[in-house]
Amino acid sequence: MESVFAVVVGILYATGLYLMVRRSIVKTIFGLALLGNGANLLIFTVGRLSAGRPPYVPIGALEPLPPVADPLPQALILTAIVIGFGVQAFALVLIKQVFQTVGSDDVDEMTTTDRIADDGGQG
Amino acid sequence: MSNLLFLPLIIPLATAVACLLAWQHRSLQRVISLIGAVFLLLAAAVLLVTVQQEGVLSVQAGGWSAPFGITLVADLFSALMVCVAGGMGLVVAIYALADTEAEYERLGYHPLMQVLMLGVCGSFLTGDLFNLYVWFETMLIASFVLLALGGKRAQMEGAIKYVVLNLIASALFLAAVGILYGVAGTLNMADLARMLRESESSGPIPVIAILFFIAFGIKAAVFPLFFWLPASYHTAPMAVTTIFSALLTKVGVYALIRIFTLIFFVELAAWQPYILAIAGLTMVIGVLGAVAQDEMRRLLSFHIVSQIGYLIMGLGLLTPLALGGAIFFMVHVIAAKSALFLATGMVLRLTGTTELKKLGGLYRHQPLLAGLFLVAALALAGIPPLSGFWAKLALVWSGLESGNHYLIVAVALLVSLLTLFSMTKIWAAAFWKEAVVKGATDTLPPLSRRVFWKMAVPTALLTATTVLIGLWPEPLYALCMDAARQLLLPNAYIFAVLGVQP
Amino acid sequence: MSSIILSTTIRLLLPLLLLFSVFLLLRGHNEPGGGFVGGLVAAAAISLYALAEGVEAAHRILIVNPRQLIAGGLLTALGSGIIPLFLGRPFQSGLWLPHSLPVLGHVGTPLLFDLGVYLLVAGMALLIVLSLMEEE
Structure with missing residues (x-):
């Protein structure tokens, strides 16, 4: 099972990186989203894939009965998904605004802040 | 008593909530954020004094014991950084009273700034790697919105570069955290230190360490991952640029120093030459970029990169003196660089431009401003008896002491010289040389007294700090050396968190 | 964009979805659910209403501004963390009422925290969705 997940993580990373080297910022943001999902799946995989029970402590016991799934990777992934949700929502609003002010989604058009002799980024 | 550790988190959050509740009342928001900043600084100062007296403090959120719960830890380094952050928060809050446009305030400048401070303080205080990710x-997110708020073209272009590069860093950070959990089974920093600090470097650990180095390196803007910084920082309003330059990259450096001295110590020691090479290149490339610039804000942005190199040099030399010097340098550079940015903001308000070619002759009309800028610029270059001199002296001394790091010492001194050149160029061009169009600066509408003092007082406070540190470096120096010793021998840190001796 | 089918359906669905979101919030402590999904369901319900009846109408039934929802949510969550401090426990310790209440079950600071998350998430999602719709 691990090897399947490893391949899926690899594909997500490769696709994400490929999209990120495109000139279109829309694709870049999609690439970032895929990269985030790849990282989440990576945590899930390295946190051991086990078909255990949920780690609840039965009434009267002090610790859950093994075998239980490790809850921490899933808690981490949940948090990371929530954060990724917020960041991607912001990124989408941002690229919409960028498109409206610059009039293009091509990163090669966005070089006014890198030039040395211009209006100093006031434009 | 250890609940004191929560105060630097509760205060900015509560201030942000209060600002949100007062959404319609801009002047009320200003008062609230000013009060919040004062309380944050007070809490941070009490925390620093307590840590000095009682040693490393730690507390478990929700009472879940380490390594299962989320730990907050304050050793001297964290407490000092929180204190500096609190000071910067207050200074910038005063400056923002005069400098922030109504449009920014309407879009939520004040709550966002508080959330930014929350994230910064949280990053300094957390003792858990995943929690560090959350604070980052x-x-x-707060910094993204602050950078993009105005909606001008340059801001949009800067924001997209900043956002993309930082999100890549976050994705790498997350992946590194995940793999580390798979290997070690814990993310509590003290627990990790107990397991990995002394163990042999093998298997996936060096790979994880490299991932962390790249992730934090992007955030700290080290060579060759710095290019997002000069492309974006200068586009924001001055108060925002100042707080970014003072705190955000420093959080990256803090994370590098913390993680590598605490967890990946073996790797750090093995990679010393590479880290020193990165430090040297960061210094040189940053200062060369700065020398080529003709616009004050962008010039100073390149200097941020250059100064980061000195901090990494302290990490690379890895002696108590070098680390203490790096911490001292961090405090110095936050004060000096912020003073320069704030003074530049005043130039922008007075003349409407920060292009060196269009400026000139400001000295005649604004002797106070010219003096403040000159002192801060000389401090940054490291002229005695200002703060930069002692910071650089400590770093250079530790490089010479260690015997085989002459090259990095030479580079550091050369970069100091170039910094001095760049600073005299900026001062001469903006303040000293004749105005390009004769009499052009005479006709400028003067700032109202209230606006002028609201901008001048914070600038003067920071400049005074660099002078004070320069003339009387002993207390801060002793504090930094203690902090460095705690970093290199983290037994007290581990004991405070886990309650067992390593 | 007005469609009779959509606006009739949403009039029936809106109370149902909101009720479901509260149900999710309450069962969240021990079973799947919780403040985050609850908040998202509530935001989805209001967004659907905005699609059918327009953004103005959505603001009218929301009564408060989404920003106030965010502020209220943060305040509730922060309050749930601060309450234990007054009793000498660490920040964010779970405190429970001694007896369980009808319908709500065991009530404690974690539920208060979840309520804060619910309000925060609903406010955040609505702020983004409604301001994007207003721009169109």
């Missing part, structure tokens, strides 16, 4: 993201 808190800080980043």
